[in-house]
Amino acid sequence: KRRNALIAAAKAKKMNILFIMTDDHAAHAISAYGSRINKTPHIDAMAREGMIFSNVMCTNPICAPSRACILTGQYSHKNGVPVFVGLSPKIETVGGYLRKSGYHTSLIGKLHCGGPNAVRRDDWDRWMIYQGQGVYNVPWFYVPTKDGKVARKVYKGEYATENLTKVCKEVLDEARQSGKPFFMMMLHKAPHRNWIASDKYRARFRSMTLKNIPLPDTIFDDFKSRASPIRNAAMTLLRHMRPGMDLKLAEFFSEGHTFEFEGKTYTGKKNAQGKFIDAWPDGMDDRAKTALSYLRYMQDYLACVQSVDDSVGEMNAYLKKHGLEKNTLVVYTSDQGFFLGDHGLYDKRFIMEETLKMPFIAKCPDLIKPGSTNDDIITNVDFAPTFVDLATGAKPAAMQGDSFVDNMGGETPDSWKESCYCRYYVEGGEHNTAAWYGVRTKTDKLVYYYKRNEWEYFDMKEDPDELMNRYADRSKAARIEELKALLKKLREKYGDTDQYINCGEYSL
Numbered sequence: 001k002r003r004n005a006l007i008a009a010a011k012a013k014k015m016n017i018l019f020i021m022t023d024d025h026a027a028h029a030i031s032a033y034g035s036r037i038n039k040t041p042h043i044d045a046m047a048r049e050g051m052i053f054s055n056v057m058c059t060n061p062i063c064a065p066s067r068a069c070i071l072t073g074q075y076s077h078k079n080g081v082p083v084f085v086g087l088s089p090k091i092e093t094v095g096g097y098l099r100k101s102g103y104h105t106s107l108i109g110k111l112h113c114g115g116p117n118a119v120r121r122d123d124w125d126r127w128m129i130y131q132g133q134g135v136y137n138v139p140w141f142y143v144p145t146k147d148g149k150v151a152r153k154v155y156k157g158e159y160a161t162e163n164l165t166k167v168c169k170e171v172l173d174e175a176r177q178s179g180k181p182f183f184m185m186m187l188h189k190a191p192h193r194n195w196i197a198s199d200k201y202r203a204r205f206r207s208m209t210l211k212n213i214p215l216p217d218t219i220f221d222d223f224k225s226r227a228s229p230i231r232n233a234a235m236t237l238l239r240h241m242r243p244g245m246d247l248k249l250a251e252f253f254s255e256g257h258t259f260e261f262e263g264k265t266y267t268g269k270k271n272a273q274g275k276f277i278d279a280w281p282d283g284m285d286d287r288a289k290t291a292l293s294y295l296r297y298m299q300d301y302l303a304c305v306q307s308v309d310d311s312v313g314e315m316n317a318y319l320k321k322h323g324l325e326k327n328t329l330v331v332y333t334s335d336q337g338f339f340l341g342d343h344g345l346y347d348k349r350f351i352m353e354e355t356l357k358m359p360f361i362a363k364c365p366d367l368i369k370p371g372s373t374n375d376d377i378i379t380n381v382d383f384a385p386t387f388v389d390l391a392t393g394a395k396p397a398a399m400q401g402d403s404f405v406d407n408m409g410g411e412t413p414d415s416w417k418e419s420c421y422c423r424y425y426v427e428g429g430e431h432n433t434a435a436w437y438g439v440r441t442k443t444d445k446l447v448y449y450y451k452r453n454e455w456e457y458f459d460m461k462e463d464p465d466e467l468m469n470r471y472a473d474r475s476k477a478a479r480i481e482e483l484k485a486l487l488k489k490l491r492e493k494y495g496d497t498d499q500y501i502n503c504g505e506y507s508l
Contacts, residue, residue, distance in 0.1 A: 008393075009366060009367075013327050013366065014102075014180075014181035014327070015181060015327055015328070015329060015364070015366070015367070015390060015391070016181050016182045016183070016324060016327060016328040016329070017098075017181075017182070017183045017184070017328070017329045017331070017387055017390070017391075018182075018184050018186065018315065018319070018328055018329070018330045018331070019183070019184065019185045019186065019331045019333075019383075019387070020186045020188070020311075020312060020315065020330070020331060020332045020333070021070070021185070021186070021187050021188065021332075021333050021334060021335060022188040022190060022191065022308050022333075022334045022335075023063060023110060023112075023187075023188060023189060023190065023191065023192040023334065023335055024063075024191055024192050024193070024334065024335070024336070024338040024348070025190075025191055025305060025308065025334035025338065025359060026334070026337045026338040026339075026340050026354060026355075026359070027334075027337060027357055027358070027359035028340060028342075028354065029301070029302065029305055029338075029340060030043055030044070030359055031043075031044050032044040032046075032047035032048075032052055032361065033052070033054075033359060036214055037212075037213045037214065037298060037302065037340070038213075038302045038305060038306070040305065040306075040309040041309065041313070042309045042310065042312040042313030042316070043309055043312050043332055043361065045313070045316070046312065046316065046330065046332055046361045046362075046363050047361050047371075048370065048371055049363045049365075049370050049371075050330070050361060050362050050363025050364065050368045050370060050372070051361070051362050051363070051368045051369070051372040051373065051374055051408060052360075052361050052372075052373050052374070053360040053361070053362070053373075053374045053375075053376075053378060054357075054373065054374070054375045055357070055374075055375050055376060055377045055378065055442065056333070056357065056358045056359075056360040056378045056379070056380070057356050057357060057358065057377065057378070057379050057380070057420045057422065057440060058335070058336035058337065058355070058356055058357075058358050058379070058380050058422070059075055059076070059379050059380055059381055059420065059421065059422045059423070060075075060076045060082065060422065060423060060424055060425070061336040061337065061348045061349060061350070061351070061355045061356055061422070061424060062083075062084075062336065062348060062349055062424065062426075063084075063112050063192075063335050063336070064081055064083070064084045064085070064112050064113040065081050065082055065083065065113070065425075066335040066336050066380055067081075067087075067111065067112055067113045067187075067335055068080075068081035068087045068113045069081075069379075069380045069381050070094075070335070070380050070381075070383050070384065071087065071093040071094055071095075071113070071384065072087070072091055072092075072093055072094075072384060072398075072399070073094065073381055073382075073383070073384035073385045073388075073396070073398070073399030073400060073401045074091075074381065074398070074399060074400050074401075075381055075400055075421075075423075075494050075496065076423065076425070076500075077423075077494075077495070077496045077497070077499060077500060078400060078494070078495065079091060081113050082423075082425040082500045082503055083425055083426060083500075083503050083504065083505055084505065085113075085114070086113060086114025086115065086117065086118040087113040087114050087118045088118070089117065089118060089119065089120040089121075090120075091120070091398075092120065092123065092396075092398070093120055093123050093384070094123075094183075094383075094384035094387055094388060095107060095120075095123035095124050095183065095185070096120060096122060096123035097384075097388045097391075097392070097396055098183045098387065098388065098391050099122070099123055099124070099125065099183075101388075101391050101392045102180055102181070103180055103181050103182060103183045103391060104125050104126075104174075104175040104178045104180040104181070104182045104183070105123060105124050105125050105126075105182070105183045105184075106124060106125060106126040106127065106168075106171050106175065106182070106183070106184045106185065107119065107123075107124045107126075107127040107128075107129065107185050107187070108126070108127070108128050108129075108141075108164065108167060108168050108171060108184065108185065108186055108187065109128070109129065109130060109134070109164050109168075109185075109186060109187030109188060109189070110129070110130050110133070110134050110187040110188065110189050111129040111130070111187065112130075112132065112133065115129070115131065115132075115142065116129065116142045116144075116150045121144070125175075125178075126171050126174065127143075127144065128141035128142070128143050128153065128167065128171075129141060129142050130142075130189065133189065133192060134160060134189040135160065135189075136159065136160045136189065136190070136196035137158075137159060137160070137196065138154065138155065138156055138157070138158065139154075139155050139158060139159075139160040139163045139164070139189075140152050140153060140154040140155065141153045141167075159198045159199075159307070160188075160189045160190065161188060161189070161190045161198065161304070161307040161308055161310075161311055162198065162307065162310075162311070164186065164187075164188055164189075164311070165310075165311040165314050165315065168184065168186045168315065169314075169315070169318050171184065172184065172318065176322065176324075181391075183387065183391075186315070188308055188311070190304040190305070190307060190308050191301050191302075191304035191305050191308065193246065194245050194246050195246075195297070195300035195301045195303075195304050196300070196304070197300050197303030197304055197307070198303070198304075198307045200307065201303035201304075201306045201307060202300070202303055203255075204303070205299045205300065205302055205303035205306070206252065206255065206257060206299050206300075206303075207257075208299060209260065209295070210260075210261070210291065210295055213295060213298045213299070213302070215291060215294060215341065216294075216340065216341045216342045216343075217465070218342050218343045218344075218465055218467070219237075219290065219291075219294060219341050219342070219343070219344050220287065220290070220344060221343040221344055221467065223343070225467070225468050225469045225470075226456065226469050227449060227452070227454040227455070227456050227469060228434075228449075228452060228454060229350075229433060229434035229436070229449050229452065229454070230343070230350065230352075232432060233345065233350075233431065233432055233433055234430070234431050234432035235339075235345055235346060235347040235349070235431040235432070235433070236290075236344050236345055236346075237290050237293040237294055237297065237341055237344055237345070237346060238286055238289055238290045238293065238344065240346070240347075240431070241293045241296075241297065241346065242278075243278040243279055243280060244278035246296075246297065247278075247292075247293060247296040247297065248278070248296065248300070249268060249269075249276070249277075249278050249279065249280070249296070250268065250275075250276040250277050250278045251276075252268070252296060253267060253268025253276045253281075254268070254275075254276045259281070259292050259295065261287075261288050261291045261292065262287070262288065262291075264283075264288070266281040266283070266284060266288070266292070267281060268281055269281050269282060280292075290344060294341040297340075297341065297346060298340065298341065301340070312332060315330070316330060325365070326364075326365045326366055327364075327366060328364060329362060329363075329364040329367060329368075329390065330362065330363050330364065331360070331361070331362045331383075332359065332360070332361045332362075333358055333359055333360045333361075333383075334358055334359055335358070335380075336348050336355055336356075336358055336380075337353075337354050337355040337356060337357050337358060337359075338354065338355060339352075339354050339355060340354070342354045347431060349424055349426070349431060349433045350424075350433070350436075351422055351424070351436060351438045351440070351445065351447045352466055353460075353464070353466060356422065356440065358380065360378070362408055364408075367390075367408060367409060368408050368409070368410075369410055372410060374407055374408075374412075375442070376404070376407050376412050376416055377416075377417055377418065377419060377420050377440070377441075377442065378404050378407070379401065379420050379422075381399075381400055381401035382401035382402050382403070382404055383401070384399055384401060385399045385401045385402060385403045386401075386403045386404050386405055386408075388403075389403035389405050390403075390405050400494055402416075402417065418441060418442065419439050419440060419441045419486060419490070420439070420440050421437070421438075421439055421487070421490035421491065421493075421494060421496070422437065422438055422439075422440065423436065423437035423438075423496065424436050424437075425500055425503040426503055426504070426505045427451045427503075428505075429504070429505035430505065434449045434451065434452060435449065435450060435451050435501075435503070436448060436449045436450065437450065437487070437491070437496070438487070439483055439486055439487045439490060441483075442460075443459070443460055443461050444457065444458060444459050444460050444461075444479065444483070445457070445458045445460060445466075446480060446483040446484065446487060448487070450501075455471045455480075456469045456471055457469065457470050457471040457473075457476060457479075457480050457483070458470065459476070
């Protein structure tokens with residue numbers, strides 16, 4: 001009854017939907033999620049005014065596939081984007097379903113699962129997308145022209161996060177003039193690698209030290225009990241961070257900064273001409289290099305996040321100014337989680353908590369109780385069905401996900417799922433990861449590295465940091481067999497097969 005009342009009220013009031021998504025923003029870099037390293041006041045305000053979700057999972061924790069799942073409500077093996085390939089415009093997206101139901105729909109920013117040819121034109125009243133990752137400075141978009149072709153729109157002298165905010169407000173002005181409810185996908189570039197901060201925040205965060213941005217408890221994890229993929233991954237702070245492009249060491253030390261760690265002070269390395277260069281300071285051991293890599297990474301990453309937080313505040317202020325606040329569902333999320341030095345890593349791709357879990361905060365006074373929380377298991381495949389359900393009261397048959405409108409309204413259905421199925425397809429590649437599929441429940445996790453015939457099992461209650469693989473623990477044998485059966489059942493339920501068993505990182 002409550003669900004029907006919420007849907008009816010939403011449709012009667014023409015509820016708007018503003019979907020704000022960043023790239024690689026980990027939940028543990030949001031103070032509402034308990035961050036120890038930064039403050040995000042505007043995102044936190046959304047959490048106070050709405051609902052914060054603690055168990056939203058990414059079914060394929062990598063940028064392009066996650067975005068395809070969000071757009072289609074389908075798993076990667078169904079939508080055809082298991083790796084970095086374009087989404088077929090033959091697949092109707094969430095924008096199409098909402099546009100047909102009377103919404104003004106817009107797709108603005110980082111699509112990243114294909115260029116203009118991947119945009120299904122009938123789905124969007126307005127679309128402007130970056131090329132690939134986009135750029136932080138002098139951002140530009142592909143935009144459609146009246147003759148059906150594509151042109152570039154360049155914004156000189158602007159910073160991507162601030163520019164996207166400006167552009168999205170302009171598009172919302174058009175949507176308001178149309179007299180229709182709006183559905184906007186606002187897709188930030190930030191805080192994606194290589195973390196170019198705005199002039200507003202760069203210096204402020206570069207002055208911070210490990211006292212302000214403390215090391216993660218697991219940064220020196222030795223992976224003793226773990227399977228080979230995590231032990232051999234290239235994407236560590238020590239091995240994979242580039243002193244120039246990523247860490248910008250010459251720039252950092254030339255600004256007058258030094259680095260202090262375990263009683264020693266380090267200054268940058270200079271060339272014969274006395275100029276700082278992008279290289280590790282002399283005399284650093286691996287622990288110190290790891291710590292410096294973490295600090296430099298976080299300084300610029302968090303500065304990028306701060307600009308995003310400002311953007312969230314601006315968008316919510318826009319809604320309030322124009323009398324749209326009560327009747328708009330605002331969502332803040334990221335395309336997956338991200339390692340922030342946890343376990344000595346950066347990036348994503350593993351089924352570990354830091355990358356599997358997505359931040360997800362939703363507010364709407366007409367739908368969601370302020371200050372509420374939700375710990376139901378939800379996936380990125382569920383987003384599109386929820387938005388369509390909210391607008392039309394039905395879930396499209398082509399979508400595999402489940403609507404969580406009830407859950408947002410404070411009533412979890414009795415039949416709601418108790419686990420989620422996830423899969424990552426790349427074996428090897430630049431980051432030297434391993435292909436896997438797995439299942440996550442609220443209490444534990446089982447993952448199978450199917451090309452290596454290796455398993456891992458984690459009891460998340462006893463070991464929330466995932467330091468101990470207990471697959472060989474006899475006391476867990478019965479539970480592991482239950483999860484293997486569940487994993488098989490979920491693969492059958494969603495129709496996952498081995499059609500993409502030999503995926504390269506950037507093409508099929």
